[in-house]
Amino acid sequence: MSKRISLLLALVAELGLLGWLYSRYHQIEQDILMVQGQFQDRYADLHSQWLKLAGGIMLVAFAALVTAYVLVRNWRRA
Numbered sequence: 001m002s003k004r005i006s007l008l009l010a011l012v013a014e015l016g017l018l019g020w021l022y023s024r025y026h027q028i029e030q031d032i033l034m035v036q037g038q039f040q041d042r043y044a045d046l047h048s049q050w051l052k053l054a055g056g057i058m059l060v061a062f063a064a065l066v067t068a069y070v071l072v073r074n075w076r077r078a
Contacts, residue, residue: 007071014064021060025053 028050035042 003074004071007067007074011064011067011071014060014067018057018060018064021053021057025050025057028053 028046032043032046032050035046037043
């Protein structure tokens with residue numbers, strides 16, 4: 001398989017993962033708003049998950065940017 005196809009597949013996978021992570025992030029955000037001030041243990045657990053997802057989103061977004069950069073640089077060379 002060529003390098004371009006591999007990079008394109010990686011970029012599509014990263015963008016798909018980014019979309020899934022964002023949907024989970026948004027759902028947990030809504031759950032936090034529903035329990036805020038009522039159940040402190042549940043709120044703390046949801047907030048912890050929310051922060052972990054935010055970190056995951058940042059990492060995957062960075063990886064997608066690097067993959068896109070390498071793909072564009074590779075495309076211009078040929």
